[in-house]
Amino acid sequence: MTLNSETTLEGSDDLSWDFEDLQKVGAPATILPTVMLRLGLADSYFSIETPIGAVFVASNPRGISAVMSADDGASFEHAFREQFGRPVYPATDGASVLRSAVRDQLRGEPRGRLQFDIRGLSEFEQAVLRKALEIPRGEVRPYAWIAREIGHPRAVRAVGTALARNPIPLLIPCHRVVRSDGVIGRYGLGDENKHVILEEEGAQPAELRRLAKAGARFVGSATTHIFCFPTCRHARRVQPRHQRMFASEADASSRGFRPCKVCRPAPLAMQA
Ligand SMILES: [Zn+2]
Numbered sequence: 001m002t003l004n005s006e007t008t009l010e011g012s013d014d015l016s017w018d019f020e021d022l023q024k025v026g027a028p029a030t031i032l033p034t035v036m037l038r039l040g041l042a043d044s045y046f047s048i049e050t051p052i053g054a055v056f057v058a059s060n061p062r063g064i065s066a067v068m069s070a071d072d073g074a075s076f077e078h079a080f081r082e083q084f085g086r087p088v089y090p091a092t093d094g095a096s097v098l099r100s101a102v103r104d105q106l107r108g109e110p111r112g113r114l115q116f117d118i119r120g121l122s123e124f125e126q127a128v129l130r131k132a133l134e135i136p137r138g139e140v141r142p143y144a145w146i147a148r149e150i151g152h153p154r155a156v157r158a159v160g161t162a163l164a165r166n167p168i169p170l171l172i173p174c175h176r177v178v179r180s181d182g183v184i185g186r187y188g189l190g191d192e193n194k195h196v197i198l199e200e201e202g203a204q205p206a207e208l209r210r211l212a213k214a215g216a217r218f219v220g221s222a223t224t225h226i227f228c229f230p231t232c233r234h235a236r237r238v239q240p241r242h243q244r245m246f247a248s249e250a251d252a253s254s255r256g257f258r259p260c261k262v263c264r265p266a267p268l269a270m271q272a
Pocket of ligand 1: 228234235263
């Protein structure tokens, strides 16, 4: 049996069983990772510096599969295998392209869309993460917004759980989802780090907290009569003298304000 670079994932089920057996009997250590990676039975990884320290990024031909913080490569390899049930090996060739794509994404200068491998998650969890990807850098949305946008308005707690289980934090920006009361909330990479990342992205978390405490959950423009979440790029453009603050959607609509179609702070039915 030969294996070359043309071998694809498709139709390789029989091959993969052979190679799992091969692993048991002890294939040469230098060949095995290459074969496993090519067959999609293992992922490769590199580490990269971020505003919250170095993190490990794993990927396979389907896309990026994990972002984790760990003390070192060995700890990461162990944690990855525990969580995903397959091995992960240090990336050799080819990782430089992905590494610079990830770096650009983290800097807020994406040159294209990153691909993600979230096949291990439920449909609901995948919908939550895909929705989180829509939140622009420098902005945040409440948990309830995600729940409503994916058609499960009552599943706010489940949204929180799905975000907490996000296997690809930082790149799938679960940190951009916060509580409606302005509390930044929990974060898989450390609650304090969530604040650090939001600050770094320009979301001004301390200001959000101050607004929420003052009962200002939405910002409207007295000139357009449109209201937004405070971090929406449209809300940020409203001059202070034209700003109107609202405690609730009902408050805003009772004063003749319509929800922004970009950040969608209220259900579709309320939109003009
Ligand atoms: Zn808006």
